[in-house]
Amino acid sequence: MENLISIFLNSVFVGNILLAYFLGMCSFIAVSKNIDTAMGLGFAVVFVLTITTPLNWMIYYFFLAPGALSWVGLPDLDLSFLKFIMFIAVIAAIVQAIEMVIDRFSAGLYSALGVFLPLISVNCAILGASLFMVEREYTFIESVVYGFGSGVGWMLAIVAMAALRIKLRYADIPKGLEDYGIAMIVTGLMAMAFMLFSGISF
Amino acid sequence: MKLTSTKFFRTFSQPLWGNNPVSIQSLGICSALAVTVQLKTAVVMGISMTVVVAFSSLLISLIRNRIPRNIRIIAELIIIATLVILTDEFLRAFYYDISKQLSVFVGLIITNCIVLGRTEAFALSNPPHLAFIDGIGNGAGYSAALIMVAFIRELLGSGKFFGLKILPGIFYTAGYEDMGFMLLAPSAFIIIGLMVWLQKTWVKNDTK
Numbered sequence: 001m002e003n004l005i006s007i008f009l010n011s012v013f014v015g016n017i018l019l020a021y022f023l024g025m026c027s028f029i030a031v032s033k034n035i036d037t038a039m040g041l042g043f044a045v046v047f048v049l050t051i052t053t054p055l056n057w058m059i060y061y062f063f064l065a066p067g068a069l070s071w072v073g074l075p076d077l078d079l080s081f082l083k084f085i086m087f088i089a090v091i092a093a094i095v096q097a098i099e100m101v102i103d104r105f106s107a108g109l110y111s112a113l114g115v116f117l118p119l120i121s122v123n124c125a126i127l128g129a130s131l132f133m134v135e136r137e138y139t140f141i142e143s144v145v146y147g148f149g150s151g152v153g154w155m156l157a158i159v160a161m162a163a164l165r166i167k168l169r170y171a172d173i174p175k176g177l178e179d180y181g182i183a184m185i186v187t188g189l190m191a192m193a194f195m196l197f198s199g200i201s202f
Numbered sequence: 203m204k205l206t207s208t209k210f211f212r213t214f215s216q217p218l219w220g221n222n223p224v225s226i227q228s229l230g231i232c233s234a235l236a237v238t239v240q241l242k243t244a245v246v247m248g249i250s251m252t253v254v255v256a257f258s259s260l261l262i263s264l265i266r267n268r269i270p271r272n273i274r275i276i277a278e279l280i281i282i283a284t285l286v287i288l289t290d291e292f293l294r295a296f297y298y299d300i301s302k303q304l305s306v307f308v309g310l311i312i313t314n315c316i317v318l319g320r321t322e323a324f325a326l327s328n329p330p331h332l333a334f335i336d337g338i339g340n341g342a343g344y345s346a347a348l349i350m351v352a353f354i355r356e357l358l359g360s361g362k363f364f365g366l367k368i369l370p371g372i373f374y375t376a377g378y379e380d381m382g383f384m385l386l387a388p389s390a391f392i393i394i395g396l397m398v399w400l401q402k403t404w405v406k407n408d409t410k
Binding site for chain 2: 020029082132135180192
């Protein structure tokens with residue numbers, strides 16, 4: 001249990017997938033101009049990450065990992081090189097499926113998340129979390145917690161950024177640094193602040 | 203006609219400076235920054251990226267009239283993912299140490315906005331030779347930005363250039379210290395931000 005809490009807190013704060021590993025920057029810069037949309041995209045990312053990370057865990061350990069196919073009598077087979085293509089296919093399929101399910105059952109949720117879902121299949125954070133999950137050899141439960149934690153961390157970062165950018169509208173920024181340039185510098189400062197969490201031990 | 207004004211040349215040179223994918227279009231920063239602590243990894247990452255963009259643009263441009271419109275994203279992703287797998291296997295076979303350092307970031311080329319962006323925006327509507335050149339240009343522009351950041355970070359962060367100590371020892375005896383901050387994640391954001399500033403000011407003056 002303690003282990004799970006530490007994975008969760010680590011993925012939200014210290015090892016924040018956006019601020020420490022730079023994943024999901026493209027949509028982070030593009031969508032952080034408004035708090036509401038940032039919130040919507042953040043929720044969509046949490047949702048998709050919590051589903052795809054454990055799903056990819058199952059696919060990896062039941063089909064792709066070295067020796068994983070011993071249950072069909074092929075103990076020497078190592079298909080781990082296929083993980084990139086499998087993961088991205090799973091993510092694209094799941095995003096599409098989630099979109100259809102939400103559309104069918106919850107009109108309110110669909111109007112809130114619908115537009116963001118297609119954006120998500122090419123969000124680096126989603127694929128990145130799956131690849132980190134393999135690299136760090138998490139167990140199934142850990143991968144659920146890690147997926148959820150990364151999503152929450154990403155959402156926290158983008159919502160904070162959107163709030164900062166609204167304040168920045170009234171700031172007098174040098175020409176050329178406006179918009180994208182200042183967004184990067186603010187992100188840098190925010191990443192610095194998040195690094196302070198690494199002093200906390202659980 | 204001057205060489206610099208042919209379409210061929212412009213396709214190549216535009217993404218290098220005036221329309222650089224990282225600093226002007228703000229694409230592909232995702233994987234760019236994590237590999238820039240050292241020059242070596244940045245160079246390898248840049249080359250891998252260039253290979254993937256160039257060949258995926260070429261291949262997609264070759265079959266662009268055969269891809270049905272509504273499944274084009276899947277078709278593009280499959281071609282890109284295949285190329286990334288080949289690159290990853292190659293690195294693992296010949297440059298194992300570097301591939302360990304790059305860890306998941308080679309795989310993340312798949313979701314790099316530059317690759318999908320170029321195939322969507324350029325390769326689908328242009329002939330193969332232009333698409334290939336466009337891919338190389340964008341890859342080179344990406345590499346240039348990466349190498350610039352990595353150069354600054356490695357020099358200030360550990361006083362090295364490609365892993366060789368180039369700052370003379372006298373600096374250190376005189377009280378100079380390496381800037382540990384440059385090795386941490388936030389510095390990359392700030393360096394990119396400053397680079398964008400510099401370049402935007404510069405490019406604007408060019409066009410006037």
